[in-house]
Amino acid sequence: MNSTQIFINGQWVSPANGRVLDMVAPSTGEKIGTIARGTAADIDMAVKAARRAFEGPWGQMAAVERGRLLSRLGQKILENEDELTALEALDTGKALKLARNDIKAVARYFEFYGGAADKLHGETIPFLNGYQVMILREPRGVTAHIIPWNYPAQMFGRTLGPALAAGNAAVLKPAEEACLSCIRLTELAAEVGFPDGAINLVPGLGEEAGAALSSHPDIDLISFTGSPEVGILIQKSAAENHVPCVLELGGKSPQIVFADADHGKAIETIVAALVQNTGQTCSAGSRVLIERSIYDQFMTQLSRRFKNLRAGPHEMDLDCGPVISRVQQERVLGFLERARADNIEIAAQGEVHAASSDGGYFVPPTLFRLVPRDHELAREEVFGPVLAAIPFDDESDAIRLANDTDFGLIAGVWTDSGARQMRMAKAIRAGQVYINGYGAGGGIELPFGGFKKSGHGREKGFEALREFTVAKTVVFNHG
Ligand code: NAI
Ligand code: MG
Numbered sequence: 001m002n003s004t005q006i007f008i009n010g011q012w013v014s015p016a017n018g019r020v021l022d023m024v025a026p027s028t029g030e031k032i033g034t035i036a037r038g039t040a041a042d043i044d045m046a047v048k049a050a051r052r053a054f055e056g057p058w059g060q061m062a063a064v065e066r067g068r069l070l071s072r073l074g075q076k077i078l079e080n081e082d083e084l085t086a087l088e089a090l091d092t093g094k095a096l097k098l099a100r101n102d103i104k105a106v107a108r109y110f111e112f113y114g115g116a117a118d119k120l121h122g123e124t125i126p127f128l129n130g131y132q133v134m135i136l137r138e139p140r141g142v143t144a145h146i147i148p149w150n151y152p153a154q155m156f157g158r159t160l161g162p163a164l165a166a167g168n169a170a171v172l173k174p175a176e177e178a179c180l181s182c183i184r185l186t187e188l189a190a191e192v193g194f195p196d197g198a199i200n201l202v203p204g205l206g207e208e209a210g211a212a213l214s215s216h217p218d219i220d221l222i223s224f225t226g227s228p229e230v231g232i233l234i235q236k237s238a239a240e241n242h243v244p245c246v247l248e249l250g251g252k253s254p255q256i257v258f259a260d261a262d263h264g265k266a267i268e269t270i271v272a273a274l275v276q277n278t279g280q281t282c283s284a285g286s287r288v289l290i291e292r293s294i295y296d297q298f299m300t301q302l303s304r305r306f307k308n309l310r311a312g313p314h315e316m317d318l319d320c321g322p323v324i325s326r327v328q329q330e331r332v333l334g335f336l337e338r339a340r341a342d343n344i345e346i347a348a349q350g351e352v353h354a355a356s357s358d359g360g361y362f363v364p365p366t367l368f369r370l371v372p373r374d375h376e377l378a379r380e381e382v383f384g385p386v387l388a389a390i391p392f393d394d395e396s397d398a399i400r401l402a403n404d405t406d407f408g409l410i411a412g413v414w415t416d417s418g419a420r421q422m423r424m425a426k427a428i429r430a431g432q433v434y435i436n437g438y439g440a441g442g443g444i445e446l447p448f449g450g451f452k453k454s455g456h457g458r459e460k461g462f463e464a465l466r467e468f469t470v471a472k473t474v475v476f477n478h479g
Contacts, residue, residue, distance in 0.1 A: 006036045006203065007186050009049035010196030016041040021176055021205070026093030026322040027313035029359030035179060038204035040212035043171065046200035047216050050142040050169035053197025058169055059139075061195070063118040070165055071114030072192040077107040080188065084181055088153050089314040091180040093321040093361070094277055096314060102154045105442035106185065109157025112444045113165035113465075120166065120465050130479030137469040139167035140244075141220035144213045146206075146234070147182075148226045149175035149324050150280040150383075154442065156185050159223050162464035164198065168221075171200045173213050175226075177324050179203050206230065217241050221468070224248070225282065228453055246457030246467050248282060248449060250381045251409030253430065254402045255285040255438060256392075259294045261414035263301060265436070270387075271305050273412065273438040275365055278311065278320040279385040280328070283410045283448075285438050286382060287371075288389045289401055295391040299347055299369060302389070309350030309365040311385070318353060320385050322361040329361040332384030336366060339377055345369050347389065379405050395420060399427045408451030412438035431458070 004020050005012040020034040036042075053059065077084065081103050089099035125133040143163045147155040152174055163170050174182040186201045202209050210230075214222050214237040222245040224234045231249045238245040255270045257263070273285035290298050311320035323329050339346075350365035365385035371377045377388040392398045402411055402424075410432040413424045425433045429451045432443075440446060447463035449455060457467050 003033050003035050003180060003183050006038050006042055006046070007190070007199070007201040008042070008046045009052070009200070010190065015039065015202075015204070021203075023091065023178075023180065024325070025090055026324050027090075027315070027360045028357040029326070029361065032090060033180065035176070035183070035203045038173070038202035038209040040208070042202045042204070043173075043209055043212040043216060046171045046202050047142060047213075047218050049197040050171050050200055051218060053195060054139070054141055054169040056195075056197070058195040058198040059167065061167075063120070063167070066165060066167060067114045067117030069114070069192055069194055070110045070117060070161065073189050074107045074110030074114055076188045076192055077103065077110065077185070081107075084153065084184060087184060088181045091178045092149065092152065092324060093314050095317045095319075095321050097317050098277060099314070101442070102151055105444065106153045106157035108442060108444045109154075109161040113161035116462065116465060117165040120469065127475070130477060132476040132478060134474045136472040136474060138472050140468060140470055141168060142218060143168040143170050143468060144216065144219040144222045145170055145172040146210050146214060146222070146224045146226065147172070147174055149177035149179070150277055150282070152178050153181040153185065155225060156182050158459055159225075160199065162459070163223070163468045164194075166465050166468040168468055169198050171202065171213060171219070173209050174201070174203055176203065176205050211237070214238070215240065219243060221245065223459075231455060244457075246449075246459065247455035248459060249453060249455040250282045250383070251284075251407040251450065251454045252287060252379060252381055252405040253283055253285050253407070253410045253412075254287045254289050255412040256289045256398050256402055256414065256424070257291060257294070257298060258398075258415035258417070258420065259291045260416045261436070262416070263294075263298060266414040267302055267305055269412070269438050270302065271309070274387045275309060275319050275385050276439075278323055278363070280323060280383050283432075283439060285412055286387060287378060288387055289392050289398055290389060291398070292391045292393055299389060303348035303367060306348035306350060306365060306367040306387070309385075310353050311350065311362050311365060312353030312356050313360060316353060316355065319350065320365055323363055323384055324361070326361055328383065329363060332363045332382055332386065335377065335382050335384070335386060336363075339368060339375075342375065344371055344375065344377065350385075373401065373404065381407070395423070399424065403427075403429050406453040409454040410434070410439070430454075
């Protein structure tokens with residue numbers, strides 16, 4: 001793999017300015033490679049190649065053939081699972097078992113959307129006598145994809161799977177902090193025989209390659225996952241060119257525990273939903289809301305579990321790895337320091353394993369008790385292994401609290417009462433609500449996306465295919 005090149009029109013080429021960016025392993029802080037630093041000139045070539053592909057062989061390909069290519073890529077990913085797992089773990093610092101899940105998930109994305117490509121049917125509409133109306137679902141055209149560093153491989157599948165299945169030609173700008181798996185996955189895609197220009201990959205900086213892509217006048221849709229701040233810039237660019245965008249901007253997702261819940265089961269899931277990927281997950285369950293009557297008892301159990309958490313380098317396969325970068329480490333430690341200054345008590349803290357390199361970007365997993373409802377720990381996305389516990393009085397208080405942030409991505413509700421399960425599911429303003437559970441192993445089939453500032457549009461499942469297509473109404477007058 002020559003990671004310093006970009007992939008345009010079916011060819012690996014050097015970026016126009018020949019520049020590169022260093023890649024660093026978060027577990028050690030050491031340099032592990034270089035990637036291309038693409039710029040506007042490269043993005044322009046990539047968009048042109050995608051446009052030609054869309055108007056040419058790729059756009060003409062039957063849905064069943066597109067589906068076969070996607071399915072073949074899924075298979076190819078599984079054949080290379082070990083290599084991709086090692087690469088993803090090294091590049092992001094995530095524990096090996098999590099990296100392996102991610103690689104299985106990216107394979108599933110291509111299998112799922114490979115199977116779906118020829119099942120995307122249109123509709124007919126009963127209309128006036130003498131008329132027949134068809135709704136065709138057509139691809140958008142050239143789609144732009146800007147993805148983050150927390151799940152590079154999964155994001156590759158999550159965003160490209162439905163776009164390609166629907167017949168779009170894609171330009172992908174992965175994150176500068178971690179994108180080696182995206183480069184390797186693009187190589188595999190080239191090997192299975194996607195036509196030239198169907199997939200184009202231009203690594204680079206957000207403010208260079210990313211901004212050039214989102215503001216390019218010849219794209220038809222932008223799909224973005226990342227920070228709310230950049231989400232605003234993306235929407236401004238989209239507005240300039242009157243193109244739609246799908247935005248996934250993170251969350252402050254609650255896990256809500258009522259007194260009648262199965263506490264043992266809840267605790268395991270609550271901890272896993274926070275520490276997965278060291279808290280750097282858009283859907284991390286970063287607030288635990290606990291009914292007051294069981295608060296002390298539940299916190300004792302949760303703290304016991306939290307104390308046993310270990311962070312360490314990816315190859316040790318512990319509960320947490322490092323966070324992605326020095327910048328992110330400082331950001332997360334900043335939250336911890338401000339909480340200390342505000343006298344918010346730490347209920348339990350895990351440990352950074354003694355074998356961890358001093359150069360790695362480690363943060364101890366931390367559980368805070370009695371976090372005030374207006375504190376940043378209760379409202380803002382930390383994107384690190386930090387859990388905020390907050391008591392609530394009753395069901396209506398739980399609902400108020402659950403909805404009391406700017407975000408609305410996902411939620412978990414723990415209760416044995418069937419009626420309450422339904423009431424909570426309806427009252428919570430979030431794109432996904434889990435009852436007696438949280439998250440679902442990638443959840444490829446499950447529509448996913450935000451309410452409020454968590455973003456808009458839907459990814460995953462068949463909903464994503466709708467986002468990457470547009471309805472065309474054709475009216476026949478056969479009177
Ligand atoms: P970011 O939003 O800057 O990066 C995400 C992607 O956007 C990257 O590919 C980046 O190159 C690109 N980008 C950055 N600036 C751009 C611009 N001006 N135009 C176009 N593309 C641009 O996120 P960052 O700085 O890596 O993380 C900051 C915080 O954002 C995190 O601490 C976390 O709270 C949140 N975040 C949320 C994610 C999620 O999954 N929803 C993923 C990553 C970050
Ligand atoms: Mg940024």
